[in-house]
Amino acid sequence: MxxxxxxxxxxxxxxxxxxxxKGTALCVGLDPRWEQLPxxxxxxxxxxxxxxxxxxxxxxxxxxLEIVAPLVPVVKPQSAFFEMCGPAGLLALQRVLQHxxxxxxxxxxxxxxxxxxxxxxxxxxxxxxxxxxxxxxQPVWDxxxxxxxxxxxxxxxxxxxxxxxxxxxGLFVLVRTSNPGAGQFQDLVCDGKPLFHHVASAxxxxxxxxxxKCGFGDVGAVVGATHPAELAAVRQLLPEAWFLVPGFGAQGxxxxxxxAAFRPDGLGAIVNSSRGITACFSPNExxxxxxxxxxxxxxxxxxxxxxxx
Amino acid sequence: MxxxxxxxxxxxxxxxxxxxxKGTALCVGLDPRWEQLPxxxxxxxxxxxxxxxxxxxxxxxxxxLEIVAPLVPVVKPQSAFFEMCGPAGLLALQRVLQHxxxxxxxxxxxxxxxxxxxxxxxxxxxxxxxxxxxxxxQPVWDxxxxxxxxxxxxxxxxxxxxxxxxxxxGLFVLVRTSNPGAGQFQDLVCDGKPLFHHVASAxxxxxxxxxxKCGFGDVGAVVGATHPAELAAVRQLLPEAWFLVPGFGAQGxxxxxxxAAFRPDGLGAIVNSSRGITACFSPNExxxxxxxxxxxxxxxxxxxxxxxx
Numbered sequence: 001m002x003x004x005x006x007x008x009x010x011x012x013x014x015x016x017x018x019x020x021x022k023g024t025a026l027c028v029g030l031d032p033r034w035e036q037l038p039x040x041x042x043x044x045x046x047x048x049x050x051x052x053x054x055x056x057x058x059x060x061x062x063x064x065l066e067i068v069a070p071l072v073p074v075v076k077p078q079s080a081f082f083e084m085c086g087p088a089g090l091l092a093l094q095r096v097l098q099h100x101x102x103x104x105x106x107x108x109x110x111x112x113x114x115x116x117x118x119x120x121x122x123x124x125x126x127x128x129x130x131x132x133x134x135x136x137x138q139p140v141w142d143x144x145x146x147x148x149x150x151x152x153x154x155x156x157x158x159x160x161x162x163x164x165x166x167x168x169x170g171l172f173v174l175v176r177t178s179n180p181g182a183g184q185f186q187d188l189v190c191d192g193k194p195l196f197h198h199v200a201s202a203x204x205x206x207x208x209x210x211x212x213k214c215g216f217g218d219v220g221a222v223v224g225a226t227h228p229a230e231l232a233a234v235r236q237l238l239p240e241a242w243f244l245v246p247g248f249g250a251q252g253x254x255x256x257x258x259x260a261a262f263r264p265d266g267l268g269a270i271v272n273s274s275r276g277i278t279a280c281f282s283p284n285e286x287x288x289x290x291x292x293x294x295x296x297x298x299x300x301x302x303x304x305x306x307x308x309x
Numbered sequence: 310m311x312x313x314x315x316x317x318x319x320x321x322x323x324x325x326x327x328x329x330x331k332g333t334a335l336c337v338g339l340d341p342r343w344e345q346l347p348x349x350x351x352x353x354x355x356x357x358x359x360x361x362x363x364x365x366x367x368x369x370x371x372x373x374l375e376i377v378a379p380l381v382p383v384v385k386p387q388s389a390f391f392e393m394c395g396p397a398g399l400l401a402l403q404r405v406l407q408h409x410x411x412x413x414x415x416x417x418x419x420x421x422x423x424x425x426x427x428x429x430x431x432x433x434x435x436x437x438x439x440x441x442x443x444x445x446x447q448p449v450w451d452x453x454x455x456x457x458x459x460x461x462x463x464x465x466x467x468x469x470x471x472x473x474x475x476x477x478x479g480l481f482v483l484v485r486t487s488n489p490g491a492g493q494f495q496d497l498v499c500d501g502k503p504l505f506h507h508v509a510s511a512x513x514x515x516x517x518x519x520x521x522k523c524g525f526g527d528v529g530a531v532v533g534a535t536h537p538a539e540l541a542a543v544r545q546l547l548p549e550a551w552f553l554v555p556g557f558g559a560q561g562x563x564x565x566x567x568x569a570a571f572r573p574d575g576l577g578a579i580v581n582s583s584r585g586i587t588a589c590f591s592p593n594e595x596x597x598x599x600x601x602x603x604x605x606x607x608x609x610x611x612x613x614x615x616x617x618x
Contacts, residue, residue, distance in 0.1 A: 088396070115387075122392070153494055190498055
């Protein structure tokens with residue numbers, strides 16, 4: 001894999017620098033849902049076509065970005081809510097990712113992609129550095145990191161790693177997810193340990209190939225806040241991996257639940273909150289932006305007590 | 310789950326009828342790659358922007374659809390190759406799916422989606438019946454079936470099943486994939502049997518909830534042609550599930566390798582060939598459409614020897 005290691009700053013170091021600069025590990029998830037949009041945004045765009053819905057999702061997302069950009073290091077758009085608006089939604093997603101980058105935010109595209117060989121390459125090139133066809137060099141999603149599903153095995157993840165390392169991007173591999181039924185397969189015991197330990201072990205191998213100066217590598221793990229014991233177990237298995245921790249806030253995970261994800265210096269995990277921030281208000285609330293700002297600051301305070309205590 | 314069962318024709322029966330009508334189980338995969346396009350299509354559109362590349366992918370796909378529509382029951386566009394062109398590529402994908410439907414073909418959207426709760430619903434509604442927002446009822450991809458990854462567990466698959474059954478669509482769950490490294494996790498032995506048997510068993514439970522008149526259900530399995538022993542094992546575990554069998558042709562699977570996927574009456578599996586059909590010619594071949602037609606007929610003949618022998 002040494003040919004994959006290039007000069008671009010390591011994603012792990014870029015993430016560590018961003019977390020240090022903002023003084024928080026909070027990641028804001030952008031999961032726009034029509035029924036949770038502010039009434040003013042719904043009224044301005046309307047739900048006449050998928051394109052108008054997509055523009056409403058874009059406006060909500062861009063306005064949230066303006067609020068949270070001074071406060072947090074990273075945002076995580078959820079691809080599904082943009083894809084449900086078809087091509088117009090993906091144009092909105094592209095603009096949201098571009099705007100986040102312009103505001104100095106790191107971006108994690110949460111699309112849980114998975115495939116093999118040249119198909120995996122196509123997903124990865126689109127997510128990261130972009131498409132190279134003859135003279136055309138064109139970014140598509142241009143995200144800093146992508147979530148991926150490893151069920152297909154090592155050779156299905158390697159094209160994603162190769163593409164990510166070409167210019168300092170990262171991956172978060174699903175290890176132990178935040179949903180109630182996550183254990184159905186992930187907890188099955190194989191060779192004396194649960195499946196998610198096997199996936200974590202593979203993540204460790206990939207991650208150690210390219211450690212940054214901060215001591216972490218560029219292939220991280222998705223581990224849900226809703227299962228604190230498993231979170232602590234995966235941290236033991238993966239001392240050098242960044243964690244992306246969903247399930248904080250609306251899904252029920254608390255700051256105490258995520259404490260085990262962090263290294264003593266407060267690095268090593270980013271904790272995502274989506275609905276707890278972008279849908280923390282009633283649709284008719286006129287001062288919804290103030291509510292988003294307050295919810296962001298509250299989440300930062302909650303997390304800070306955890307990571308320093 | 311009984312609330313999910315509606316009046317629309319069962320996907321399993323629609324697929325059985327289509328296979329019987331065309332007399333073959335061949336599925337043509339649409340995985341457009343720039344370097345494999347006919348020179349005339351490349352020259353007409355050029356690779357100036359992602360939009361021109363997307364239009365080239367669309368032209369190749371539409372012309373292949375015209376050739377194969379009289380010959381095969383089903384086509385499988387690979388989402389990744391359209392997504393790599395960004396929003397313009399997804400517009401092309403939408404048109405390809407629409408055109409396939411107009412030609413009477415069934416469509417499997419191969420995007421291996423996976424997520425939880427309302428996020429899974431968003432992917433599923435987009436794939437199948439479409440988005441419902443206030444007065445808006447709008448199809449997005451409008452595919453007959455979708456490939457999904459079950460690593461996240463039962464509650465992450467159920468939103469896909471619910472959305473599919475609302476109007477007679479189907480799923481193909483990744484069980485044993487066709488790549489060389491598929492076994493890294495899929496073959497791990499848990500409770501005395503490999504992980505892919507556990508996933509197959511869950512597919513069996515979901516599938517038996519909604520069997521059609523043909524004896525098969527609407528939640529099928531993806532099982533690679535490149536692992537014939539595993540294919541035979543999954544058939545034993547899932548006598549009532551449709552299989553989507555990739556890996557035939559370019560990936561090395563032969564007609565003999567896929568024989569075990571079929572029920573004695575020749576139903577129960579569809580066998581995908583992508584590059585073996587849509588990239589069976591040299592880019593400078595002027596009669597590439599004749600080559601595509603010939604390759605399709607050859608694949609049909611090879612498969613027919615298997616399913617009747």
